[in-house]
Amino acid sequence: MPTLTAPKNPAVPRRGRPAAExxxxxxxxxxxxxxxxxxxxxxxxxxxxxxxxxxxxAGKYFDSINPANEQKLTELxxxxxxxxxxxxxxxxxxxxxxxxxxxxxxxxxxxxxxxLLQDRAREFAVAETMDNGKPIRETRDFxxxxxxxxxxxxxxxxxxxxxxxxxRRLAPLGVVGQVIPWNFPLLMLSWKIAxxxxxxxxxxxxxxxxxxxxxxxxxxIFQDAGLPPGVVNVLTGPGSTGGLIMAHPAAAKIAFTxxxxxxxxxxxxxxxxxxxxxxxxxxxxxxxxxxxxxLDQAVEGIVNGIFFNQGQVCCAGSRxxxxxxVADLVxxxxxxxxxxLRVGDxxxxxxxxxxxxxxxxxxxIRHYLDVGQKEGATMWQxxxxxxxxxxxxxxxxxxxxxxxxxxxxxxxxxxxxxILTFRTLEEAVEKANNTAYGLSAGVWTDKGSRILKxxxxxxxxxVWANTFNKFDPTSPFGGYKESGFGxxxxxxxxxxxxxxV
Amino acid sequence: MSDxxxxxxxxxxxxxxxxxxxxxxxxxxxxxxxSIKKRAKxxxxxxxxxMVDLTTLEGKDTPGKIASLCRKxxxxxxxxxxxxxxxxxxxxxMVRAARRALGADTPVRIASVVTAFPSGQMPLKxxxxxxxxxxxxxxxxxxxxxxxGAFLAGEFARVQDEIAAVVEASGDAALKVILxxxxxxxxxxxxAASFLAMRVLRAGDFIxxxxxxxxxxxxxxxxxVMLEAIRDHYLATGIPIGMKPAGGIRAAKQALQFLIAxxxxxxxxxxxxxxxxxxxxxxxxxxLRQLEREKTGAYQAPYYxxxxxxxx
Numbered sequence: 097m098p099t100l101t102a103p104k105n106p107a108v109p110r111r112g113r114p115a116a117e118x119x120x121x122x123x124x125x126x127x128x129x130x131x132x133x134x135x136x137x138x139x140x141x142x143x144x145x146x147x148x149x150x151x152x153x154a155g156k157y158f159d160s161i162n163p164a165n166e167q168k169l170t171e172l173x174x175x176x177x178x179x180x181x182x183x184x185x186x187x188x189x190x191x192x193x194x195x196x197x198x199x200x201x202x203x204x205x206x207x208x209x210x211x212l213l214q215d216r217a218r219e220f221a222v223a224e225t226m227d228n229g230k231p232i233r234e235t236r237d238f239x240x241x242x243x244x245x246x247x248x249x250x251x252x253x254x255x256x257x258x259x260x261x262x263x264r265r266l267a268p269l270g271v272v273g274q275v276i277p278w279n280f281p282l283l284m285l286s287w288k289i290a291x292x293x294x295x296x297x298x299x300x301x302x303x304x305x306x307x308x309x310x311x312x313x314x315x316x317i318f319q320d321a322g323l324p325p326g327v328v329n330v331l332t333g334p335g336s337t338g339g340l341i342m343a344h345p346a347a348a349k350i351a352f353t354x355x356x357x358x359x360x361x362x363x364x365x366x367x368x369x370x371x372x373x374x375x376x377x378x379x380x381x382x383x384x385x386x387x388x389x390x391l392d393q394a395v396e397g398i399v400n401g402i403f404f405n406q407g408q409v410c411c412a413g414s415r416x417x418x419x420x421x422v423a424d425l426v427x428x429x430x431x432x433x434x435x436x437l438r439v440g441d442x443x444x445x446x447x448x449x450x451x452x453x454x455x456x457x458x459x460x461i462r463h464y465l466d467v468g469q470k471e472g473a474t475m476w477q478x479x480x481x482x483x484x485x486x487x488x489x490x491x492x493x494x495x496x497x498x499x500x501x502x503x504x505x506x507x508x509x510x511x512x513x514x515i516l517t518f519r520t521l522e523e524a525v526e527k528a529n530n531t532a533y534g535l536s537a538g539v540w541t542d543k544g545s546r547i548l549k550x551x552x553x554x555x556x557x558x559v560w561a562n563t564f565n566k567f568d569p570t571s572p573f574g575g576y577k578e579s580g581f582g583x584x585x586x587x588x589x590x591x592x593x594x595x596x597v
Numbered sequence: 598m599s600d601x602x603x604x605x606x607x608x609x610x611x612x613x614x615x616x617x618x619x620x621x622x623x624x625x626x627x628x629x630x631x632s633i634k635k636r637a638k639x640x641x642x643x644x645x646x647x648m649v650d651l652t653t654l655e656g657k658d659t660p661g662k663i664a665s666l667c668r669k670x671x672x673x674x675x676x677x678x679x680x681x682x683x684x685x686x687x688x689x690x691m692v693r694a695a696r697r698a699l700g701a702d703t704p705v706r707i708a709s710v711v712t713a714f715p716s717g718q719m720p721l722k723x724x725x726x727x728x729x730x731x732x733x734x735x736x737x738x739x740x741x742x743x744x745x746g747a748f749l750a751g752e753f754a755r756v757q758d759e760i761a762a763v764v765e766a767s768g769d770a771a772l773k774v775i776l777x778x779x780x781x782x783x784x785x786x787x788x789a790a791s792f793l794a795m796r797v798l799r800a801g802d803f804i805x806x807x808x809x810x811x812x813x814x815x816x817x818x819x820x821x822v823m824l825e826a827i828r829d830h831y832l833a834t835g836i837p838i839g840m841k842p843a844g845g846i847r848a849a850k851q852a853l854q855f856l857i858a859x860x861x862x863x864x865x866x867x868x869x870x871x872x873x874x875x876x877x878x879x880x881x882x883x884x885l886r887q888l889e890r891e892k893t894g895a896y897q898a899p900y901y902x903x904x905x906x907x908x909x
Contacts, residue, residue: 115835116831116832116833116834116835116837117832118828118831118832118863118864118866119864119865119866120860120861120864120865121864121865122865123860123865123868124637124640124641124644124856124860124865124868125637126631126632126633126634126637127633127634127635127636127637127638128634129632129633129634233630237630388615389615390614390615390616390617390620391614392614392616392620392621392624392825393616393617393619393620393621393623393624394620396620396623396624397620436860436861445630445631445632446631446632542615562617562619562620563619563620563623
């Protein structure tokens, strides 16, 4: 680097020195700092139908395990066809009253749920971390507060439905069937249920098989809040139970968040019906770094983009597109940053990267690591000590990736970043849009006009500028192309749960 | 571009890159969620004690006050496990008093603020004389202020030449360059000023956030921007520059957060008082209070560790 005005006598001769390196060692090790709040888990959870916890008709149960130590957390009722029917019957009955309840009364329930969730925030954060493997830092600072925020936000909408569209009124649809994934169990539950209830619908929802615990715990809150029986029914069980919910004839609308493959199966199963749908599916977001970007903050955004929730985020910035002129510098800075990421016990308050949700998901991610190396990309992982038990994977980056690589095209859903380069803005746009997905994208540049141009040209539901993975209940979220359709959050999300009359 | 400042700014920023304020603040917010417990906490607190530049910069400073400050610096607490602080930091007129109090053979260094601290608004000749006098009187370290007026006018060469002149005048004494971040205002300016200084500094010299005499002092944000500048300069040149946040760090918890920033940005080699200092006075007693808390499991009555630096 040339100096602005060259020093007259360089203070220290720099020739012949070994290359400067930073040492991230064990000089000052952080002691374990586990979050100790009691998650208040019961040994067994039943289905939540018609305001009560009832065993599944078939009387079967399945285990939920803690991915950080592979131990059983609790067991849950395995819902089947008869239970799905019972849930829809209860919801249909409940809709008679709930749909006609004045909006301000519905809003009171939503506010009450939000407050009760806030009261028990630490308990829910620990339960979520134990069930899902994500670090307590995230459940405590993001998942639980954001879930409460969705109930608060939609509670505010409930008595204002007459003002959503001028001269029109919003009417509820009826009973909505919802199936959610395992990456944000409580948050997805909340941002599906809250708008549905605000608009006057009743809900039959199934949490993911791997992560059902906070859903049934939230059902306890519904009871405590005095929510009328049948307004929300929570069914735990395998994917097939979700299929039954999605295909149930009593559903006026279905909403699904999950993989694109499953989304396609669901869409086929309801083809020919007039059922409304919201699909929030996969993604392979491009995070685009121009050479004038504030690089240290861009690196931070790259890390937030792909290692947040172990990369198990549908809108994760899994493809880094970096301008050739700064590519080496960005990769060097990124590697330095990854060396201080702390991988380990998710309940430790200092953990940055926790456990992968399941053995199966870990195997999938590892498969992609093999594929990436076989395709000729260069893999790098920071040195880190992983716990002996549990499903852990160090943050991983691939350099030398091209558009034709499998790891640049397919959604890996893990802490794996594929790094590509580009030369011009047109090339960046072309590469970013050259994907079946279109959920999110990130742009890093110091130039405002370039941000505006990119945000119109990128085919993605969300374009973040000089930040990544920012969410808010007021902001609609959803995709283009095979990332799905329909929006969640904001006024647009509310409209997807109502008809205009 | 009639304004001569513009090309200078643009050229410097183009070279060293820009800083996004929102991103910096998001990064440092993560430091505040780190949880430092048990042995790590005791280690961190003692480390912080050893990094304190115990400071008194008041018009009413007397040789007596300086002497008592020096005794506190050498032996902050009756517990022999607790190390002496790094240095005492005083006005140039008090350097001799400090040297008398500390003697020649002492682990505590004497730092003197110089160059018409805190404003720096004196002719360069006067400022340089002040530096030479402080060093001749026994200062091991001198803390200078940069010419913020010249910086904001875009006269970067002048800012840098003045720093280089002070480097020369300071001889063997270590130099700390105060950027006075609150007067530079933006993170971009702080990064630029850091580079201007570092490019004429020697290994073992420091850059420092503030004088403590303005409303805004050291923050995790400007600390982070300066640490990143030090890192980039070090990786490019191999010259390790030290860092000293000053003013506003009053609580032990804050000090630990600053140290976490050092550990996670510059790594282990900067976790020493040769490369990192806290310019503080009230901080020391809070560090001691927390150390006592870790040792006994209970907080001491408030009158055991006063908050006022007058009582040092």
